[in-house]
Amino acid sequence: MKRTFSPQAQAELSEILADFPNKKSALLMVLRLAEREFGSVDNEAMELVAASCEVSVAHVLGMVTFYTHFKRPFHGKHRFMVCATLMCSIGGPQGKTDDALAVLKEKLNLEPGERTDDALFSVEKVECLADCNRPPVVQKDNAHHVHMNREQMTRLVEDLLKQEGLPSSHYAGKSPVRMDPTIPFVSVKQSIPAK
Numbered sequence: 001m002k003r004t005f006s007p008q009a010q011a012e013l014s015e016i017l018a019d020f021p022n023k024k025s026a027l028l029m030v031l032r033l034a035e036r037e038f039g040s041v042d043n044e045a046m047e048l049v050a051a052s053c054e055v056s057v058a059h060v061l062g063m064v065t066f067y068t069h070f071k072r073p074f075h076g077k078h079r080f081m082v083c084a085t086l087m088c089s090i091g092g093p094q095g096k097t098d099d100a101l102a103v104l105k106e107k108l109n110l111e112p113g114e115r116t117d118d119a120l121f122s123v124e125k126v127e128c129l130a131d132c133n134r135p136p137v138v139q140k141d142n143a144h145h146v147h148m149n150r151e152q153m154t155r156l157v158e159d160l161l162k163q164e165g166l167p168s169s170h171y172a173g174k175s176p177v178r179m180d181p182t183i184p185f186v187s188v189k190q191s192i193p194a195k
Contacts, residue, residue, distance in 0.1 A: 003044040009037045013052060023053045027063055031070060040071040068126045069142075074179045076115045076122030078160055080104060081139040084112075084125035087132040094147035097125070100136050103153040107161070107168065114176035120164060121171075122179060 005013055012033055020026040030052055034045040041049075041064050050057045061133035064070050068081060082088075082100050089097045104110050104123050115122035129137040140156065148156075158168050 003038070003048050005033075005037055005048065010073075017052070017131055022058075023043075024055050025054045027055065027060065028067075029065060031060070035071055040073045040075065042073045042124040050149060068124070069139075071141075074115065076119050078121045079141055080123045081123070081126045081129065082112070082123065082134070083127070083129040083131075083139075084159060085128045085132070088135040091135050094134075095149040095153075097136050097137050099150050100138050100148050100153050101125075103150055103157060107154065107171070108155040109171040109174055110176050113179055115179050117174060117177050119177075120166075122161075124179075 004010075013030060014121070016026050016033065017023055021176050024143070025184050030049050031041060034049050035041050038045050046057055046060045046064060050060045053060075064072070068119075071079065082097055082104070084097050091099070101112065101123070108116060110116065110121060110123040112125040116136065119190065126139075129139055131137045131144070131146050136148050138145045138153065140149045140160075143185050145152070145156065161168055161170060
């Protein structure tokens, strides 16, 4: 079954596209709409976005894989993105990338590229999160956190565990799931009108 936008999202899509003389220019906004509508950007959502913006699925796929902020089906409900560029890796008095990752390993038993078996949490190393003067930087879903020393990181993870009704030792000894960011070929016959 082909995916479609709800009537409310379809109305929002029409408003977005009306603001752009070239539908291709609205691609990021339409991707964000699809992410909100469906919870993540999967292959069917990419096909819908491609048709809506009159671009190829390959073009949409390129955008989704270039920008790390789009939630994909393999990510956990709570997605930790830890900046791994030079400034965060070297860090400062507040800590460094390895400190944030160590807390995630201690509390969730996760390394970068892994997700908990219940799909609640996932961890990734990402490139620059644009706050180089306040390392280490961690993004949890859409929340941006700076100066994430071990204490702050521990508090953030423990608060999330409590929010989910889980003890802080819940993931000790549990095997994580390796996230598979590979994307199967999206076979779509699509005709884009020549300009």
